[in-house]
Amino acid sequence: MLTKRVIPCFDIADGRVVKSVRFVDTRDAGDPIALARVYDAEGADELVFLDIRASPDNRKTAVEMVQRIADEVFIPFTVGGGIRSTEDMRLMLESGADKVAINTAAVENPNLIAEGAERFGSQCIVVAIDAKRAGPDRWEVYTYGGREGGRPTGIDAVEWAERAVALGAGELLLTGMDADGTREGYDLAVTRAISESVPVPVIASGGAGEPRHMYDAIAEGKADAVLAASIFHYGTHRIREVKEYLAGRGVPVRL
């Protein structure tokens, strides 16, 4: 049986982890490669590195970081942030990333999804969606990073998810913006609405504060994977602890 995945996420700036991790040696706390190794050893199923800014001004740093992760970590990882063309995708994938996540660039140019899927295969094209509640059973897609408030697009999140998959997205990384940062649990309604509308895996993101929230995202939200940052980085809950909790409640996980 396919297991549900538990995925730690790192925010990157200039090749370093932005929110440093508290439970490792301070020397390693901001080093993405050292942290990747730690989380791999703890049983992380995949890793996600966001905001790497693979844009021209910072491309070399991003490439070197991706290469070093690929050299030392033998589990899959996704990179996202600043990927705006198939050329950016190629650079990241050739450097060793398994998947690339695109968000704003996909909304502004949906053909990028199709071009990436055609050229590299759907399996490595992750479309990240930031969704904010806009009414009962309705969520709106935001671009330019939920964290700075983002920009409303007027696009319905469920419709966008379906379109992204039709264009070739192999996976969706869904952040419920209303829940993000609250540590009070994922936005289960939008997670479920999207997960039940698309035939590809959905990674739930935003709002994890304890293992129970991850169970809810899988059991109620129908997510295929759960992503979290701060609860892992602060050491509030360890990855193995979360996976043991999920296993105890009957969720298939890799232990």
Added chain:
Amino acid sequence: MRVLIVDYGAGNLRSVARAVAHVGGEPAISSAPGDLAEAEAVVMPGVGAAADTMRNLGEHGLVGPLKEYIAGGRPFLGVCMGQQVLFDASEEGGEHPCLGLLPGRVRRLPDGLKVPHMGWNRVRIVRPHPIFEGIDDGSFFYFVHSYYPQPEDPSVVIGVTDYAVEFPAVVAKDNIVATQFHPEKSGTAGLRLYENFLRVASGVKLA
């Protein structure tokens, strides 16, 4: 030992090369048909679609040399698409002929569950083989695929995985071993599989 990683423009080569190096091999990435003639061990990775893979192999002039290499009895490890193209044909994107080194067809995973089958799943060992040395029955490996091979000869199946159907996760025949999962992305169990491949390839007798 030197391990030739066949480059036909299908990505993921760096991870495979690093895994080979990690277990003590010397990876050499090449798309030159002449290198296949001289290789002692070959890994063929692959992602994407069967038709593209066959077209790329053809454009690089690799179809003949690959068949000759395998016919020569030298060790070969196929990974993901590198497993699927060993069969007669794939139904991915219409009917496409493949290398025809193993009798059978490649079919789409049934509807009902999410496709691609993406993530960690167990491999049940159905026949002992040196490639599984030190790997527990039921170990987890990382899969990403929408199609699976259906061999005509069931005896080539040495490991199986369940995802709506029970499909061959590992096949082996003579000097060929091929996995549907990505051992280079499957943590310690996957690295062990590469290590075993190197040991088999270098003729080390396994206990």
